[in-house]
Amino acid sequence: MSAIANQLNTIRQRIAKAARVAGRSENAVSLLAVSKTFSAEMIRAAYAAGQSSFGENYMQEALEKIKALADLRGQLEWHFIGPLQSNKTKSAATHFDWVHSVDRLKIAQRLSEQRPIHLPPLNICLQVNLSGEASKSGASAADAVSLAHALAILPRLKLRGLMTIPAPTDTLDAQRLAYRKVSELFATLRNDGLALDTLSAGMSADLEAAILEDATLVRIGSAIFGTRVRD
Numbered sequence: 001m002s003a004i005a006n007q008l009n010t011i012r013q014r015i016a017k018a019a020r021v022a023g024r025s026e027n028a029v030s031l032l033a034v035s036k037t038f039s040a041e042m043i044r045a046a047y048a049a050g051q052s053s054f055g056e057n058y059m060q061e062a063l064e065k066i067k068a069l070a071d072l073r074g075q076l077e078w079h080f081i082g083p084l085q086s087n088k089t090k091s092a093a094t095h096f097d098w099v100h101s102v103d104r105l106k107i108a109q110r111l112s113e114q115r116p117i118h119l120p121p122l123n124i125c126l127q128v129n130l131s132g133e134a135s136k137s138g139a140s141a142a143d144a145v146s147l148a149h150a151l152a153i154l155p156r157l158k159l160r161g162l163m164t165i166p167a168p169t170d171t172l173d174a175q176r177l178a179y180r181k182v183s184e185l186f187a188t189l190r191n192d193g194l195a196l197d198t199l200s201a202g203m204s205a206d207l208e209a210a211i212l213e214d215a216t217l218v219r220i221g222s223a224i225f226g227t228r229v230r231d
């Protein structure tokens with residue numbers, strides 16, 4: 001078995017165990033393999049091991065890999081998870097199935113206008129930053145509710161849920177606390193009538209905490225592909 005296949009197995013077991021501990025079905029948590037900085041050939045190896053959803057952060061790098069893997073078009077699902085500037089929305093709308101990092105109405109409007117008509121609506125998550133760190137991207141707690149309702153009605157987008165990247169912390173309790181705030185907001189929005197099914201939360205170091213707080217999609221990079229030489 002390839003190293004990537006081994007590491008994918010280990011991650012799938014971690015997800016299944018965390019779901020069991022949380023009293024949830026392991027099918028309730030999907031795995032996004034974050035392939036930023038790793039090669040198209042490594043993505044191919046992960047695909048051969050049964051992984052079909054991949055997350056990328058940098059548009060130019062992502063487009064090169066999507067092109068290199070064009071023979072698998074229709075088999076792979078591409079998720080854009082990095083910061084998204086206005087000049088990249090056209091590429092995101094054209095080449096991706098999902099964008100997790102929508103945190104402003106203007107970006108969402110551009111994605112909706114630029115989503116090609118022959119493709120289904122673009123799946124998006126509203127990225128939130130509930131810890132109030134000014135340096136991080138993501139909508140604040142104060143803005144998130146009205147923004148979610150505004151995104152939900154854009155015609156060529158499908159608002160699937162929330163995404164968050166909390167500041168790294170060491171203990172399970174601290175990790176859970178950060179994820180719980182987002183999980184509570186997710187529940188509030190669903191109670192408000194938004195048909196959301198995706199809570200994109202949890203990375204290599206804290207997926208257990210995220211799953212305990214109801215994450216439905218974990219974004220895992222280094223635990224599958226190895227240590228990144230750059231971020």
Ligand SMILES: *Cc1c(COP(=O)(O)O)cnc(C)c1O
Pocket residue numbers: 034036057081082165203204205219220221222223
């Ligand atoms: C890099 C990245 C990940 C994966 O992080 P790992 O610690 O390598 O699992 C997840 N989400 C986002 C938004 C990232 O940029």
